[in-house]
Amino acid sequence: MRVLLVAATEMEIMPLIEQGIYQHTNVTVIITGVGVINTAHSLTKAIEAQKTDIIIQAGIGGAFESAGIDVGDIAVAKSDRYIHTGVEHHDFRLSSNIHGHTPRPGEFYNSPLPFPHTGGYDNSPLSFTQHVGYPNDPLPFDLVKDQPESREGLFFLDSDLTGKSKYIIKNNLSKKSLRYKIISGDFLTVSTITATSRTKDALIQAFLPCMESMEGAAAAHVASLYNIPFIEIRAASNLVGIRNKSDWNIPLAVERVCLALNALLP
């Protein structure tokens, strides 16, 4: 079986590189660079150049604490999604408490203005709702033919593969005395790293995610276009939210994701 192992940076799989992963005959390693375009470009080139039976994307990511995971924990993706795909809602709407509008998940409500609103709708003292963009309405066309979920930038990963991968990693790592958690869940792909509580909360409300990265949905998208089985595994280097670098632990996340890969690779 020919495995394409994909990581955004060498740093993220350095322990495997030092072990000689590049010499492994069944595994081709691609370092794509950070972000969706770099990932799509490198992955497409590699798939066009050689027979690929399975793609494994691995790396570090930001964990959503609300999913019950912490720095150093491992997550296997059930799905990955470009958060910005779709059709935007109107910027401002009248708030529900006045007009009975039921908020959609992800709609963000500003506090009422501290003064009566005059002009505009009906001259009453109003508060406004502001939508921060999640979730959008679906696009009116598929990004991947016959995959209606791709209209929302969403890619489902093979549940059998995800389940088996989690099981193998968990079994293998149980032999080591590590304090860590492994879960499977829904991943998000961003181009702007989330760095405020407001955006984090809106993402949680809209998508109930467990992990955020800058590449996952792009790899899932390309794998889906080529109909190649795809697994995504990340270990958390940080919690999503206010960016405090002293709380990050990239070395721990790299060590953990490489332990997971060692368990999985043939």
Ligand SMILES: O=C(O)c1cccc(C(=O)CC[C@H]2O[C@@H](n3cnc4c(=O)[nH]cnc43)[C@H](O)[C@@H]2O)c1
């Ligand atoms: O700010 C720095 O100095 C710095 C140093 C090393 C790495 C970074 C990153 O931001 C890593 C981006 C890289 O890792 C993934 N990643 C990790 N955490 C997150 C996150 O909270 N949100 C999105 N992506 C994250 C991502 O896939 C990139 O490949 C910064």
